Amino acid sequence: MVKLVYFAWVRERIGRGEEEVELPASVKTAGDLISHLATLGEEYEAALQFPKAIRVALDQEHVEHDEPIGGAREIGLFPPMTGG
Amino acid sequence: MTVIPIIRVQAEDFDGAAETRAITGGRRDIGALVSFIGLCRDEGGSLSALELEHYPGMAEAEMRRIALEAIERFHLQALTAIHRFGRIEAGAQIVLVIAAAPHRQAAFDGASFMMDYLKTSAPFWKKEHMLDGVSGQWVAARDADDRARDKWR
16 A cells, blocks of 8 residues: 655645555556556546646655656655745 | 754744844854745735645655755855745745855855745645635746756756
């Protein structure tokens, strides 16, 4: 099981801030995860239909989409940041 | 001497003058101090407030990573970065960065570097609340912010 956390419009479209999920073995990278989640229902599709707009953090560190998920305990998915 | 940055992510407001005194108090070695405060603009009178969402834990961690890089790169003597979250009314303060160094260029660069990376890498998101009651628009990331960050590479 891995904990997924969502923020901003990704969170709003999916309809929850976090969840624990079991990932199929075919999900190897951050990009695989986005593609997989997008098939889970229309709310996920609405949030993740433009993968390039999605940023990923593994255990609270930014990674590129080709990064292997490995043994990450927490994966964050969110839009480009707009703080400051 | 190892410089430990002061990083805070908080709902409450901050006092820039007090944070400055916390850096300079009792010291004689600092020659330059640059402080930056980001405020909530009212966008020509149309915006009522911003809702700042953040990724608890990662927001602090990412700000600390950026701060440590700024300290090393510009040989800063002190660096404070405070970012607020929650509802922030137009005119109110959002973010504070203070960089101290022996000479001015390093202090300017340190504060600028911290802000440029903070805007594009620290996990915060702004949602607009407009005066006409319309709300729910997330602020879009700006290419200009990416370019400002990339000039440091």
